[in-house]
Amino acid sequence: MRELEELRREIDELDRKLLEIINKRAQIVLQIRNWKIKNNYPIFDPSREKELLERLVKENQGPLDEKAIIGIFKTIMSYLRALEKDIEVLYLGPEGSFTHQAAVKFFGEGVKFKPLLLVEDIFKSLEEGSEYAVVPIENSLEGTVGSTMDLLAVTTKKVIGEVYLDVRHSLISSEDSMNKVKRVYSHPQALAQCKRWLRQNLPNVQEIPTSSTSFAAKIVKEEKESAAIASNFAAEVFGLNILAENIQDSWNNKTRFLVLGKDIPKPTGKDKTSIIFSVKHQAGALYRALRPLHDFGLNMTLIQSRPVPAKPFEYRFFVDFQGHIWDEKVSQALERVKEECIDFKILGSYPEANDF
Ligand SMILES: C=C(O[C@@H]1C=C(C(=O)O)C=C[C@H]1O)C(=O)O
Numbered sequence: 001m002r003e004l005e006e007l008r009r010e011i012d013e014l015d016r017k018l019l020e021i022i023n024k025r026a027q028i029v030l031q032i033r034n035w036k037i038k039n040n041y042p043i044f045d046p047s048r049e050k051e052l053l054e055r056l057v058k059e060n061q062g063p064l065d066e067k068a069i070i071g072i073f074k075t076i077m078s079y080l081r082a083l084e085k086d087i088e089v090l091y092l093g094p095e096g097s098f099t100h101q102a103a104v105k106f107f108g109e110g111v112k113f114k115p116l117l118l119v120e121d122i123f124k125s126l127e128e129g130s131e132y133a134v135v136p137i138e139n140s141l142e143g144t145v146g147s148t149m150d151l152l153a154v155t156t157k158k159v160i161g162e163v164y165l166d167v168r169h170s171l172i173s174s175e176d177s178m179n180k181v182k183r184v185y186s187h188p189q190a191l192a193q194c195k196r197w198l199r200q201n202l203p204n205v206q207e208i209p210t211s212s213t214s215f216a217a218k219i220v221k222e223e224k225e226s227a228a229i230a231s232n233f234a235a236e237v238f239g240l241n242i243l244a245e246n247i248q249d250s251w252n253n254k255t256r257f258l259v260l261g262k263d264i265p266k267p268t269g270k271d272k273t274s275i276i277f278s279v280k281h282q283a284g285a286l287y288r289a290l291r292p293l294h295d296f297g298l299n300m301t302l303i304q305s306r307p308v309p310a311k312p313f314e315y316r317f318f319v320d321f322q323g324h325i326w327d328e329k330v331s332q333a334l335e336r337v338k339e340e341c342i343d344f345k346i347l348g349s350y351p352e353a354n355d356f
Pocket residue numbers: 028029032043044045046048049052076077078080081084
């Protein structure tokens with residue numbers, strides 16, 4: 001007992017020091033804010049935050065692991081950043097959605113989150129002055145999110161970051177047993193991602209599509225004999241029972257989200273650039289537009305075509321590649337790409353997520 005008391009006294013002393021150090025850090029953050037305002041520099045600097053986390057992970061001696069270091073320092077930065085400025089982040093809701101989780105993963109918990117129910121509303125709000133948003137862009141099993149791509153084509157905002165999230169689905173319900181479940185609600189992609197499990201475990205249920213997994217959770221909160229396919233995070237948010245976990249057919253189920261904002265973050269040395277363009281309906285036109293990426297040794301990570309609205313069977317292309325538009329190689333390559341395109345737009349350059 002004496003020993004416990006002594007150890008706790010040591011912890012109390014260390015906490016006092018930690019508190020002092022965190023507040024000292026906060027004072028420096030406030031000085032940086034003043035400098036930024038004077039020099040018209042963006043308050044939120046994702047490149048700097050990524051570099052800082054990478055350095056701390058490298059310097060860490062344990063016993064805390066990488067995940068813990070990132071979680072702790074992200075939370076510190078997130079709350080201290082809030083001293084600089086109230087940051088509001090829009091996300092595809094409702095509360096408890098995978099996009100909500102992705103937004104928390106990117107910005108930390110110290111910002112104000114605001115759910116909107118349609119990707120269209122998010123882009124509209126960004127044009128009307130909202131500063132930041134998180135939207136889904138592609139899923140490793142289901143492919144790209146068309147509505148996000150179409151709106152990226154016309155937005156004036158920039159892609160400032162990306163987030164990957166492992167998608168783990170659960171069957172959640174206000175019932176306490178799977179035997180009572182007659183209807184399963186979820187987003188069509190989530191229903192598709194759990195097809196095999198549903199066939200084996202609930203072959204006779206009615207599957208009802210919803211606009212999001214968390215909206216499904218909200219429905220089953222009020223409805224008997226039903227369940228939702230959503231995350232454990234959603235179960236927690238809505239106070240539901242988890243009837244089965246990890247019911248997704250594949251463990252390689254990841255969703256990629258894009259973070260939108262106003263200012264292109266500076267290069268970190270490991271960045272990605274997203275562009276969108278259309279080419280003439282001519283033999284080899286797409287090949288000629290992409291060739292400069294090859295010529296300058298730029299590694300393409302995504303290519304996707306989307307129909308051009310109001311122009312049936314004409315397409316534009318979304319391309320992501322590694323590199324930053326401020327890199328000499330990238331700017332030269334893009335000059336050449338542009339020459340081959342009818343329309344060309346840089347969507348953004350941003351730190352590549354290596355799971356931060
Ligand atoms: C303090 C700064 O502002 C923000 C907060 C950071 C931090 O807490 O370390 C880092 C980057 C910015 O998003 C800064 O730019 O250095």
